[in-house]
Amino acid sequence: MNNVPVLSIDISKSKSYAALFRSYGDPYLKPFPFNHCPSDLSYLSSQLKNIERDTGKKPSVVMEATGNYSKPIASFFRENGYLVYIINPLQTHAQKKKSVRKVKTDPIDANRIAQVFYLDKFCADHSFEPHIQELKSLCRQYDGFNDLYVETQNRLRSVLDLYFPLCETVFAHLRGKTALRVLALFPSPADVLSASHDELFEALKPSKKSVSWCESKIDLLILAAKESLPLNQAQASNVRILRNYIELLLSQQNILADLRAQMVYWANFSPYYSLLCSIPGVGEMTATTILAEIGDIERFPGPKQLVAFAGLDPSVFQSGNFKASKNRISKRGSSYFRKALYQATVAGISNLPGGPRNKILYEFYSKKLAEGKPTKTAIIASCNKLIRMIYGILTSGNPYSLSH
Secondary structure, eight states: OTTSOEEEEEOOSSEEEEEEEEETTEEEEEEEEEESSHHHHHHHHHHHHHHHHHHSSOOEEEEEOOGGGHHHHHHHHHHTTOOEEEEOHHHHHHHHHTOSSOOOOHHHHHHHHHHHHHHSOOOOOOOOOHHHHHHHHHHHHHHHHHHHHHHHHHHHHHHHHHHOGGGGGTOSOTTSHHHHHHHHHOOSHHHHHHSOHHHHHHHHGGGOOOHHHHHHHHHHHHHHHHHOOOOOSSHHHHHHHHHHHHHHHHHHHHHHHHHHHHHHHHHTTSHHHHHHHTSTTOOHHHHHHHHHHHOOGGGSSSHHHHHHHTTOSBOOOEETTEEOSOOOBOOOSOHHHHHHHHHHHHHHTOEETTEESSHHHHHHHHHHHHTTOOHHHHHHHHHHHHHHHHHHHHHHTOOOOTTO
16 A cells, blocks of 8 residues: 555544645645635545546545544545545554654644554445444434433432432332323322322323222322431422423433334344344344444454454453463444443343243353353353354344254
């Protein structure tokens, strides 16, 4: 790649630096700033056409992976027919550490990105199919909203611990619509005790449960109210905060339900989705995330590369005669993919009354435990087993069977 013209870009939020090279060590344009706007990107395109005319070679575009900041820039050049290379910041950081002088500026970083590209071998950034791009965006937004949802539940629980401590003994899940409706109507022990039997029954009735269930909940609710020792300070404020959290939870539930429906909609455009769902332990949401992160399985030459992409490959430390015996996983890959794999593995190795959900994973997990491996280590090893299972299923096009 030493003779390829390269536009290297050090990406920032709204203003970046670019440098243009004819080949390794032969600058065409010194580093210069540009704004993330159509006119400045058009100027960059014109410079790429100039260097292509001068060298007779089509230039490539190289930049660091900087999350959302780099995506519109990469998309612009990709749509204009240029190969785009996305470099891991760890690689440019390693190159920076080789320098004797400790210098960090945007123009120097733009040159350094080009140097890393010329001195190593890279594959052009893969452009996913439109339905995978939609799915990936939805999955990551879902993960973010789900974190907010969990945080809101925790905040609601913290208020209830002060204001209605024994409320959790009544309902299995405080996030349920029935529990939230009752709390919105009767937010304190005093409100419950002052309410009539009919009022409490009407609050529980929309759950569409049996009359006996509603009656038992009324008894539990009254008992919890009598036995609770609430903080009798700032009651009006606590009630207001409690009801705000309830509204927020209900709103977040609607958002998450809509996102789940959209995720399944886009996932069904891929033949991989049904194959992933055929694996016991891999549910709809887990399958959509795995599909969104993998994209095209042919991007990966073998299961080892897929393991590395998940960040589940072991880190290695060896120096002289010393070689570490305990090596943690690298965690250098997609955290979304790794999280989905972990959830699917835990679900797969669960032993239900009718037997293990995923027999192959369960037997593998049990074997690791029998070898004396700690529980967490056995689960991570089972995650690797699941990755190889996924790779075999997606490359063969055959759904899960016990032969995997």
